[in-house]
Amino acid sequence: MTQDELKALVGQAALAYVVPGSIVGVGTGSTVNCFIDALATMKDQIRGAVSSSVKSTERLLAHGIPVLEASEVESLPVYIDGADEIDPQGNMIKGGGAALTREKIVADLAERFICIADASKLVDVLGRFPLPVEVIPMAAAQVARRFAKAYGGQATVREGVLTDNGNLILDVRGLQIREPLAMEAEATLWPGVVTVGIFARHKAAVCLLGTPEGVRTLQF
Numbered sequence: 001m002t003q004d005e006l007k008a009l010v011g012q013a014a015l016a017y018v019v020p021g022s023i024v025g026v027g028t029g030s031t032v033n034c035f036i037d038a039l040a041t042m043k044d045q046i047r048g049a050v051s052s053s054v055k056s057t058e059r060l061l062a063h064g065i066p067v068l069e070a071s072e073v074e075s076l077p078v079y080i081d082g083a084d085e086i087d088p089q090g091n092m093i094k095g096g097g098a099a100l101t102r103e104k105i106v107a108d109l110a111e112r113f114i115c116i117a118d119a120s121k122l123v124d125v126l127g128r129f130p131l132p133v134e135v136i137p138m139a140a141a142q143v144a145r146r147f148a149k150a151y152g153g154q155a156t157v158r159e160g161v162l163t164d165n166g167n168l169i170l171d172v173r174g175l176q177i178r179e180p181l182a183m184e185a186e187a188t189l190w191p192g193v194v195t196v197g198i199f200a201r202h203k204a205a206v207c208l209l210g211t212p213e214g215v216r217t218l219q220f
């Protein structure tokens with residue numbers, strides 16, 4: 001099976017977690033695109049979606065799925081999104097698509113985070129994938145120095161990318177994130193950091209992992 005077929009498989013499998021009559025939290029990325037396309041087949045059974053990016057909003061609307069603002073809802077039963085890495089405890093690195101801030105906001109509204117990913121995303125320790133960090137532009141160099149000093153990470157500004165919020169993304173290489181909750185808590189406090197792409201406070205409740213043998217369900 002190709003990676004695209006694995007993404008389509010988990011995108012389809014995620015429909016089982018959509019609560020009929022509810023509003024669905026929708027993430028961002030190529031795996032989520034497969035989920036959005038699958039969700040369109042049951043659009044009459046949901047009230048709409050809260051989206052984590054302009055790109056996902058456009059895709060949802062193109063399918064005729066109503067999109068609500070996050071500020072219009074108090075809670076969501078599920079948030080369905082991909083990940084760049086997921087560890088055996090359900091902690092994740094996200095932000096490969098630069099949508100991490102809105103993703104964390106919508107994940108925070110949700111009772112459960114359902115992660116959809118192909119099997120290549122499962123790692124023992126987070127950090128092989130460069131950690132995305134959204135920063136206010138004037139703080140980029142300062143935050144980069146702090147990552148080097150505190151964790152030995154090398155941060156570079158992602159070229160040509162501005163987030164939906166008008167900020168920069170730093171990609172931090174050379175990390176071994178053995179204590180994701182602690183690193184997320186500390187780095188989130190550094191002035192100029194908008195969001196760190198570690199999702200440990202908002203880790204996955206379930207991960208639907210696409211494998212050549214089919215969908216493997218991990219519960220955390």
Ligand SMILES: O=C(CO)[C@H](O)[C@H](O)COP(=O)(O)O
Pocket residue numbers: 027028029030031032081082083084093094095096097098099100103
């Ligand atoms: O965090 C994300 C976007 O900010 C994505 O969920 C992550 O990058 C995975 O994307 P894909 O499904 O394309 O591999």
